[in-house]
Amino acid sequence: xxxxxxxxSHQVTQMGQEVILRCVPISNHLYFYWYRQILGQKVEFLVxxxxxxxxxxxxxxxxQFSVERPDGxxxxxxxxxxxxxxxxxxxxxxxxxxxxxxxxFFGPGTRLTVL
Amino acid sequence: RKEVEQxxxxxxxxxxxTVAFNCTxxxxxxxxxxWYRQDCRKEPKLLMSVYSSxxxxxxxxxxxxxASQYISLLIRDSKLSDSATYLCAVKGDxxRFGAGTRLTVKx
Numbered sequence: 001x002x003x004x005x006x007x008x009s010h011q012v013t014q015m016g017q018e019v020i021l022r023c024v025p026i027s028n029h030l031y032f033y034w035y036r037q038i039l040g041q042k043v044e045f046l047v048x049x050x051x052x053x054x055x056x057x058x059x060x061x062x063x064q065f066s067v068e069r070p071d072g073x074x075x076x077x078x079x080x081x082x083x084x085x086x087x088x089x090x091x092x093x094x095x096x097x098x099x100x101x102x103x104x105f106f107g108p109g110t111r112l113t114v115l
Numbered sequence: 116r117k118e119v120e121q122x123x124x125x126x127x128x129x130x131x132x133t134v135a136f137n138c139t140x141x142x143x144x145x146x147x148x149x150w151y152r153q154d155c156r157k158e159p160k161l162l163m164s165v166y167s168s169x170x171x172x173x174x175x176x177x178x179x180x181x182a183s184q185y186i187s188l189l190i191r192d193s194k195l196s197d198s199a200t201y202l203c204a205v206k207g208d209x210x211r212f213g214a215g216t217r218l219t220v221k222x
Contacts, residue, residue, distance in 0.1 A: 033210075035210075041214065042119075042202075042212050042213060042214040042215065043153075043159060043202065043204075043212040044212070045209045045210050045211060045212075056208050056209045058209065089156075091158055091159070101147050101164045103161050103164075104161075104210065105161075106158035106159050106160070107158060108157070108158050109157075109158050
């Protein structure tokens with residue numbers, strides 16, 4: 001069964017450093033998403049991406065964040081100048097399209113720890 | 116008011132019990148509704164979509180009440196393996212999740 005993969009599984013960084021979280025969506029999917037989940041809190045939408053551009057973003061997704069699809073398979077989330085409060089689980093998801101009931105498949109997540 | 120609100124629980128039930136979870140949402144323009152299951156430190160996995168007419172998948176039944184902006188999930192004959200956190204998700208322009216309801220099924 002095809003699945004979304006994410007690397008690394010755990011990233012530790014110093015405050016102020018830049019991190020890049022990587023995702024490989026399911027190969028025939030066209031829509032890509034990033035979510036984050038701070039420990040003990042709810043899953044929060046960050047951004048959706050289609051046709052090489054952002055289609056929706058939340059109030060969390062400020063200038064500190066950027067997304068990119070650098071090649072035909074990877075989808076990345078870059079966090080510039082990380083803050084302590086960026087520590088969270090970051091989930092990538094993908095879907096075939098964005099129609100109402102189209103399932104978003106989640107990757108296993110990257111746990112980001114900012115020290 | 117929170118966008119998607121759930122009772123956090125925990126719900127502790129014996130095997131075989133029937134348990135129901137509720138979820139309310141604030142955005143009346145929401146288009147689609149889902150229940151996800153999340154195991155500890157794992158990713159959310161889609162349990163079922165929630166349709167206007169209600170829908171059933173084995174032991175799981177989901178209901179939607181658009182007028183009251185409310186969705187529910189009923190689990191019948193609960194199993195030990197049903198122990199998890201159940202997330203309500205509501206999709207408008209983007210997907211918004213509730214904080215989840217924790218279920219523990221005990222022998």
